Amino acid sequence: MKKYLIFTVACGALMFFGCKKSPDYVPDPYACECGAVTWFGTEYQVLDANYIHPAGFDSRRYYITSKVDLPEEMGTHTMNTWIEIPDVTTSIAHRIDPGDTLYQFTALVDEFNVNDPLDTLRKYVPVEGVVTINPPALFGGPETVQFLLILNELNNGVPSGANIQYKGSFTVNIEAN
Numbered sequence: 417m418k419k420y421l422i423f424t425v426a427c428g429a430l431m432f433f434g435c436k437k438s439p440d441y442v443p444d445p446y447a448c449e450c451g452a453v454t455w456f457g458t459e460y461q462v463l464d465a466n467y468i469h470p471a472g473f474d475s476r477r478y479y480i481t482s483k484v485d486l487p488e489e490m491g492t493h494t495m496n497t498w499i500e501i502p503d504v505t506t507s508i509a510h511r512i513d514p515g516d517t518l519y520q521f522t523a524l525v526d527e528f529n530v531n532d533p534l535d536t537l538r539k540y541v542p543v544e545g546v547v548t549i550n551p552p553a554l555f556g557g558p559e560t561v562q563f564l565l566i567l568n569e570l571n572n573g574v575p576s577g578a579n580i581q582y583k584g585s586f587t588v589n590i591e592a593n
Contacts, residue, residue: 451586453482455495460484463494465586467559476501476549478561480586484527491530495582499523499547499563510547521547525567525582540567540582541575556592561585 451462465480477500485493500522501510510521525540532538545565552559562585568575 450588451480451584453480453484453495453497453582453584453586455482455484455582456580458484460495462584462586465588467588467590470500471502474503474505476504476559478586478588480584482584485531489529489531493529493531494527496526496528497523497582499561501547501549504549504551504559510549512542512545521545523547523563523565525565539570540580541570542566543568543575543579552590554592556590558587559590560587 447461448464449461450465452459453462454460460482463481463483465478467476467478469475470477477498480497480499482495482497483493484495485491502520512520523542523545525542527538527540528536529538530536542565545563547561547563550560562583564581564583567580567582569577569580571577
C-alpha cells in the first residue's frame with residue numbers, strides 16, 4: 417500500500433510540475449515578399465516564386481503561387497501560375513504572337529477555390545500577353561519578371577469565355593552555374 421501511495425504522489429507531482437500550458441499554435445503563412453499579382457482588380461502578394469531551367473541555362477520556367485481569397489471565404493483560394501520562356505538572355509518583351517516565334521512564351525494559370533460550389537479548379541490560358549524579364553548579371557543574382565496576361569478559361573480544352581486580365585511582377589534569385 418505504501419508503494420502505491422508513493423507511486424501516486426510521484427505521478428501527481430510529475431504531472432503537476434512536468435506539464436505546462438503553451439500557447440495554441442497559429443500557423444504563420446509563408447510569404448516570400450518577392451512580388452505581387454493583380455486578379456480581378458485586387459492586388460495579392462506572391463507567396464512563393466521559383467524557377468527551373470527546362471531546356472538549358474538560358475531558358476526558364478517560373479512557378480508562382482498567390483493566395484487570392486476574399487474576406488468572406490473560409491477555405492483555400494489560390495492562383496498557381498507557370499510561365500515558360502525559351503530564352504532569357506536579353507531584356508526583351510516576350511509576347512504571344514503567332515507571327516513571331518522567336519520571342520514566344522507559354523503559360524498556364526490554375527485557380528484553385530474550394531469555396532466555389534460549381535468548380536474548385538479552373539484552368540486558364542493566355543490568349544494575349546507580354547512577359548518582360550530583367551535577367552541578372554552573368555554570375556547570377558536577382559531576376560525580375562513582369563507579366564500582363566489576357567486569359568480565357570479552358571472548357572473541354574478550348575479557351576472560351578470573357579477575357580480576364582491577370583498581371584504581376586516577381587523576383588527570383590538565379591544561381592550562377
